[in-house]
Amino acid sequence: MNDYEGIAGYEEFRGDLSLMYFVEVEPTSGDPIALEMTPLRISRFRPTRPSSLDTEWLRRTLDRECRKLGGATIEFGASGRLALAWNDEHVRGVAPSTCSATSL
Secondary structure, eight states, rough: OSOTTOOOTOGOOOTTTTEEEEEEEOOOTOOOEEEEEEEEEETTTTEEEEOOHHHHHHHHHHHHHHHHSSEEEEOOOOOSSEEEEESSSGGGTHHHHHHHGGGO
């Protein structure tokens, strides 16, 4: 959760939307092998399910920023979560940490 709710003048950054991160790591090396994100809408410090339009806004925004960094895209995963998809093997160790909502 964040405390951005109600801060005027920054509405285009969508402080009402947030993500829960689920990272799968390779047990031996600790390298990330999968990243899924569950979108949330925060209202009055209560997490709720965002609309499909809000979820698509998050996906497009994250995808746009990840593409700028190269090597990763954001897609809808089988579970309905957003999923980071690596396009090149050489970025697997850096993609999750450099391409996240905090870098937007």
